[in-house]
Amino acid sequence: MSPALIEPVDVDVVIVGAGLSGLRAAVDIHKSGLSYVVLEAMDRVGGKTLSVPDSPQGGVVDFGAAWINDTSQVEMYRLAKDFGFELIEQTATGLNLYQDNKQNTVSFPYSGMPFPGCRRYDKQQAQLYEAFGQMAVLVDRSDPEMPWLGPDAKRTDSLTLAELGEKEIGGGIGSVVLNVLSRACLGLESSEVGALPVIDYVKAGTGLENISSDLKDSAQYLRNRQDKSYECIPASLKFSTRLAESLNAAAVKLSMPIFKITQSDEGCMASTSPGPEYRCKKVLLSVPSTLYLLIEFTPSLPATKEALSKSKLGYYSKTIFVFKKPWWRDAGFSGAIASDTGPIVFSRDTCVPNDKQYSITCFHVAEPGKQWSKLRAEDRREAVLKLFRAMFSTVVDDVPEPINIIEKEWTKDPWARGAPSPVMGPGVLTSDAGKAVREPVGHIHFIGTEASLVWKGYMEGAVQSGIRGAKEVIADLAE
Template sequence: MTLTDSNKPETVDVVIVGAGLSGLRAAVKIHEAGYSVVVLEAGERVGGKTLSVDASHLGGKVDLGAAWLNDTNQSEMYKLANDFGFDLIKQRATGFNLHQEPDGKVIKLPHGTMPLPSGAAEVVQEFLEKLNQWVDEIDPENPSSHPEAKMLDSLTFGQLGFKYLGPELGPAVADSATSALLGVGPDEVSALYMVDYFRAGTGLDNMASDKKDGGQYLRNRQGNQTFSIRLAAKLPKKAIRLRCPVKKIRQGSNGAIVETADPRHNFWAKRVVVSVPTCLYSTIAFDPPLPPSKQMLGDSTTLGYYSKTIFVFEKPWWREAGLSGIIESETGPIYFSRDTCSEEDGQYSITCFVVGDRGREWSKWSSAERKRIVSNQFKRIFSAVDIKAPEPVNIIVQEWTKQPWIWGAPSPVMMPGTLTSDSGKALRESYGRVHFVGTETSLVWKGYMEGAVRSGVRGAEEVIQAFEEE
């Protein structure tokens, strides 16, 4: 690149690539330590996979992305919520759930009940106990050190389910975890990766729970994108640069040049923090190239299909019928749903998750057809228990896989053979003056907002320590 007066790089202590929660949390911590920062965001907004919009003309917000936190083992997010004065809403899970079986039949179930064929409960419980044993034993800092790591990393989670539960139960039980949590089928992800993911989320029971300590315990009345907006507000006004996709990072002996798609917006920095999913590393040219272990991370990880369809109503009619608003479907495209109301705002909604292979098939239809298909399923499920769902005042659809610079949600997954390889061990390693953060790099609650924020803190601490040692 030939430098002219108009495209000479701006000088800054640290460039952060990506204005999601991990990048912004890193930027704020580095800025508060006294160093200058610039955050380069390829998209048109801050927030990454947090996005909050108006529910309808009636008021209130809904989250199209990350939706929950808790006040115990997600301490970083809870502290931010308190610092920012956000109003937290306990997730409602009162009443009966509706379970749609493969033949379309719908049954009412008490919340927390797992519908299983006769005689299957014992064998499923044994499998879950074995899973929990691995989860308790695994070292999150070094998963490959587990005595059974190589065995687990030689299998997909689907194969593990088949091995322990057989062909009837195995695929369905395995898919209920991988699709719901990560938007991928059970044969798209390593069994060891799933055990490590469960460990990061403090165990499968907590990850599935909407009670205290659970992954679905609290929602933010103001919407979770406001975490990113408020973090960005802690930085100097010119620190956030939107519509600035990074194309190249050229490292030298004392710094790095970060080139964006617009040659008028290039930067020289002493350190760089990359806060994009591993599978997007290939969108950036690194000079010198990333080591093979890092390159393989980019090539061998993938993001799942994750989308939401939110039905907004004038009243919470399902509550009056004694229902929780929770749907669990074995037919699709809806996989599961949650009551996402904010009573103080008069906002009454049910958020339906369309994920995994079912979601990919549904995604092939036109926008109008997708909305029609999911609306019809929603109505059929309630009519099967003699409840007529009223017409919604608004329907909001968000497909994360189709979002530029995001490609999917919630977190990249690894296929067999990756986590026990050099790539698995290189996940959090810096390369020269470049540091890597993101929710998938977190030891705790990876794939969640908590994991994103914790990874940002870790990346900032690496940078600050490097400055102090220079």
């Protein structure tokens, strides 16, 4: 029987996307008693959370989102506690390494600033703190719920982040600071993004200090070691698998991409490939705005939503070096390195000592990452190893060979196409399009980490957005 002759499946709600946002929304829909289905294009749940074995030694590492905190990321922390997860603090001790664009490598304390030759009262250091201070003022003055109404909104939305650095944030040092921020948080160069969307992004992450720190209250404070009640699938992917386990049997349909959503006064018809059509009263769409173009909407989405599809997803990839021992810790180093030119833009120690998992995760982001991505697989690996060895060989006599090297390029994943979340260019956030990010279109409701008021681009933002979307749908269907 051809798909056209198969009777549609009737449910109250179709949830598109089985990442954290879609799954968390599904949990509340499930509890409400509404019927539902979760349709996922990938062959797994989790979206941009992905945990994989690191080596035959038995550890697990995260290719995707990895960190939470226990203060401002209340929903993720609640899930961790409800699921019985064991959280470990991010290592934030020892010396970091920094390489400038002339290949000079210097070490500095973990809490210090990565500029060679700087001392606390040096002119360059003072300029650096001034630039941070100026950016922090703009962030503090921004309105988190309606950023287009803030006192600096119109002016900053007319600029790229790079232009803001050149014109308002400390000249040369300001430009450097904002490009470091843009690369690390968004996977994009500061010239590619609007200044106001980045200010809003930082505001959603509780401020400049927290979003760029690995300490208490910050974005990179805690990682999930394992689920105490299960012996398999530790790390961040387990948040998604445990959410999925709480839903109806067979409610999550994998390898089931949506290619068309047809809307009428009564509801929606969601067409899948290669599966059936689903007739529903509401759709919860947990898809990045940059992927809206993969779905045929009938009638078309309004111009405001279509404009959002022109936002940019960053280049964000990881190479993970796995070692027999944490030799860098023994030598007094944190495992955190940074390079102006790449291909490693920054790294973090991602060890789990209790599991004898010793790793350093290297991040390839923005333009250096894009250039590295063009290389053949073996050349990519060699380029990362070369820089890693070159930087550490300036401070240790011997850089051990890793027992395993694994990488993940999110841009080459057909259902991700980049990470962490879409970012608008100049002039969008203060326009009607910017104000429409969270607005429903008829029976279609929009969720996902980019549509969150808090912690955009992070797991917390995804979960909170899912909760908000479920509330909208449940309230509408109760009328």
